[in-house]
Amino acid sequence: MKALTSRSARRRRDATIYEVARHAGVSIATVSRAQRNAGVVAPATRARVDQAVAELNYRPNRLGRSLARGHHDATGIVFPDLSGPYYSSVILGFEDASAAEGQSVLILATHGRRGSGDLVLDLADRTDGLVLFGQTVGDDIVEELDRRRVPLVLLARPTHGEADSVGAENRASARALTFHLLEHGYRQIGFIGDPDGSPDVGERWLGYGDAHRAVGRETPGPVVSGFRTADGARAATALLSQADRPDAVVCANDEIAMGVLEAARAARLSIPDDLAVTGWDDIPAARHLAPPLTTVRQPMLDLGRRAAELLRDRISTHRIEPRHELLPTELVIRSSCGCTPST
Amino acid sequence: MKALTSRSARRRRDATIYEVARHAGVSIATVSRAQRNAGVVAPATRARVDQAVAELNYRPNRLGRSLARGHHDATGIVFPDLSGPYYSSVILGFEDASAAEGQSVLILATHGRRGSGDLVLDLADRTDGLVLFGQTVGDDIVEELDRRRVPLVLLARPTHGEADSVGAENRASARALTFHLLEHGYRQIGFIGDPDGSPDVGERWLGYGDAHRAVGRETPGPVVSGFRTADGARAATALLSQADRPDAVVCANDEIAMGVLEAARAARLSIPDDLAVTGWDDIPAARHLAPPLTTVRQPMLDLGRRAAELLRDRISTHRIEPRHELLPTELVIRSSCGCTPST
DNA sequence: GCGGGTAGTGAAAGCGCTTACATCACGCTC
DNA sequence: GAGCGTGATGTAAGCGCTTTCACTACCCGC
Structure with a gap:
């Protein structure tokens, strides 16, 4: 029976921009500017802010920021399921390229189950754009997403509407x-x-x-x-x-x-x-x-990476003309076809 | 040279709760209540709201909601990389169990690279809790996460601090x-x-x-x-x-x-x-x-599922006593050990 | 006929940021 | 010395929700 009284079960409330501002004796606008290196801030002021940030262990709340800026800094990828090296490699490539751009990635497996359409639509509301894998959802969902102007790239799936597409040569x-x-x-x-x-x-x-x-x-x-x-x-x-x-x-x-x-x-x-x-x-x-x-x-990692790049471009530039890419594949002759291995 | 003038490159602005309220002739509070089946709303009012929602194609903005409620409805999972069936299966199990609870899942691959600690910390700010896989990050990060009171479950990694852990018998x-x-x-x-x-x-x-x-x-x-x-x-x-x-x-x-x-x-x-x-x-x-x-x-799917369940429990109940689970493994005798297959 | 519940609704205060705009103090120029 | 551009900062209005609290009818019992 350990005494738990000294431990709080509640997640500690994080410092807000207001507390930092007060601590540094400036306004929240200045804190915001100093924090993001945006706009002009006098060196001395910046130093005071930085110190307050450090002392209060301040980290800006992502939700507040996202709400104010109007985007999520995150993208989603929808796949049938993760089993098999193919899907996982493509996703790895996607994650890799996304992380390099500071984008978080949300995954959603449809498992081929009913009702996944709603989950995909929901995912769209949590992200800035989506990549849809093969036959994960019906064309009706793609159309709805298109109607909602959700930046979309179709992976290993024929183009549809204004979405981009990436695939491998088959x-x-x-x-x-x-x-x-x-x-x-x-x-x-x-x-x-x-x-x-x-x-x-x-x-x-x-x-x-x-x-x-x-x-x-x-x-x-x-x-x-x-x-x-x-x-x-x-x-x-x-x-x-x-x-x-x-x-x-x-x-x-x-x-x-x-x-x-x-x-x-x-x-x-x-x-x-x-x-x-x-x-x-x-x-x-x-x-x-x-x-x-x-x-x-198949260039599985590249498929994922390229999808991430197209999506990113589409999100940030508001490009509208669909782009379609076909990545090359390569015949790998071993011995199950009747050839004798060279080694 | 197609005329693109009729197409807007801008993502259409979604209807907000204010517009729905105006459309239905009620206050935003009522729309909010009707929308979430929370609190009391007269049947007739609900019907009007529902109609307005349908006509405006309203979907509540997740960021607004999350900011107001103070949580993300999302969890994160950090793994070394996704290659190999082991990681992908565990993640699939995690995704499956999380999706069933309405939680989105964010993935982060550390690729064993430097500086992934900051990415993990950042991920913590985007989610309600994290599962950390094996040796993805150092104990310093685990401790920092602990300090920030981030709900944590360690997967295939010895327990540390107050985090939960799940592993397979080895x-x-x-x-x-x-x-x-x-x-x-x-x-x-x-x-x-x-x-x-x-x-x-x-x-x-x-x-x-x-x-x-x-x-x-x-x-x-x-x-x-x-x-x-x-x-x-x-x-x-x-x-x-x-x-x-x-x-x-x-x-x-x-x-x-x-x-x-x-x-x-x-x-x-x-x-x-x-x-x-x-x-x-x-x-x-x-x-x-x-x-x-x-x-x-190894029960890979179960490892992921169980991690999701523990994390969920920890997040929603504010439980603080660490829980540790060891899942059974099973010897699979085939022929590479010298046995002759029974078939 | 009056006090007191109760169902239904709205006003408004947040949640924690970003950012357009206003303000102010300087140091210039002519 | 009046006018003005400029650098530095603050004010306040959002962003789109949730939720507390107050308020209004209305119905009930005695």
Whole structure:
């Protein structure tokens, strides 16, 4: 039983600008000016203010400041959820660039749940601008945000209204990747992923079709699947039990590819001899899988950074013409496609 | 050359409570009450207010509200960086639990850079409370935060001052894991990781020593290494070139273990026959490595959720006695330790 | 018929800042 | 020596809410 009487449960009230002003014998306007190095303040006065600030341990209240200035100094980023290295890396890039500009970042995961639209709208009221990731919310929300003149950048999502957008190149890389598989001589190449599930996957699906068309082959339909490893394993299990099973699959992302690897192992299929597999994203684990995964690298940090920069520009300059950026991706050939590693 | 004249670059000024009041023919106090279902408002009045709100598309300004009420309805979480599934999962859990309570979450990555202390202090001014992850900031900052009476929960970091703490069990599991290796009959078990780099790893190192001591063996010194895969590969390369190389290594986390796998492959060592390897965290890729990694599962989402709950409780109840929670971990035996998979 | 609750509402005082504008004392210029 | 630009500071009006307190009806019981 410790005596708690000497400890206060209440958060100590911080000193206000009024107390500093009184302490320094000046007006609050002068304190404000001295504090922010704005306007003219005589050196001697500044010194007195500084001393008062130090003695009272004064820090300006952010809410008061924000209310007076009319902005938050904060931006928000909305993503489906944080699992998987892809989202977390993009967010890290976003945070990094934002912090460098003194902007705080608020995160909101929609988890694909209903009602997240309201949460996004609410987030807009707490920030100066938003970046919206892929299919987190419907176009209705984007439109509402647009109507409210919320500075917006769409990440890995086609442009809409006046919002900026940033994305990674998908279609051409998917075409090249599929072409690579075709050159290996595989006779049937499947696609696992949901072309309607996200704009990125839709593009990859298109590129996959492009390659088939380029060599005069018919494009097999996609095996629709979620994004997780378990989804990939499930889809692959179904696919591999077919009479006419493919001898190669391009997966919408690395997680799905991991699931395919797992299913193949369970079916005692050898990769890539019995089945070639490719992924997308080049997550850190990709090079350590068995076999190392052929995939496509996305500049995840840069996606986040660039989104932060566009958003910042849009907020501070009131720019209105939408800007759209497509970052390059890179084919990463390892051995799951049938190539033999150079090392 | 599109005419932009009809489009305004300025964010439209939102309706204020004054306009709603005028529109509905009531006072702002009544609007405020009606809006928040606080206090008594006659049904007819409420209806008029609601209509005015709808017509003007009014949404209360969060800054005004926060300033008046004296809190932010937001909390912050500080982490070293977001890379790796561990941090992102914990943050996801934190976000999830916070969002459920209507709290926004601000994130701050320290990236281990200098001067992050000030950023953390600044974050404290933008939020109602903070959770601090592992070794993100020094004790001086924790103390300053404590002094400012900022509600604080320490995550995967030993308690300090009056802050709450949440962590996962490390020592006993590390002991069990090492013991398991010992039972396999390995004659020399190494440890890769930095016991001083994070409190968690320090505990794991202790448990590793416990097991050695329990069987009357001397504990080899740790091979100090960073957290990344590349760090692990580097450490392993050095370790494996020793004359008296170990026949098993326990790694401080799964990423390091992946690096060891890579180094072993390069050295044409077979896992687990020539070298047994264990990790920590059970990241999603762990079960898909070659061979599947024996590791220890941490309840990452729960760590984040629990931190959010403790923080929330501390903020809203002004509780002052520190609370400390240790979440259980679980040994996950796969095949990198020398076991043969049951399937 | 009168005192006293009570439901409903409004006036106004904050919350802690920023900033436009007013003020004042100097030191110049012509 | 009158007029004036200028540097330094203060006054006060916001920013958009919440909340206390006072006030007005109105209804009730005795």
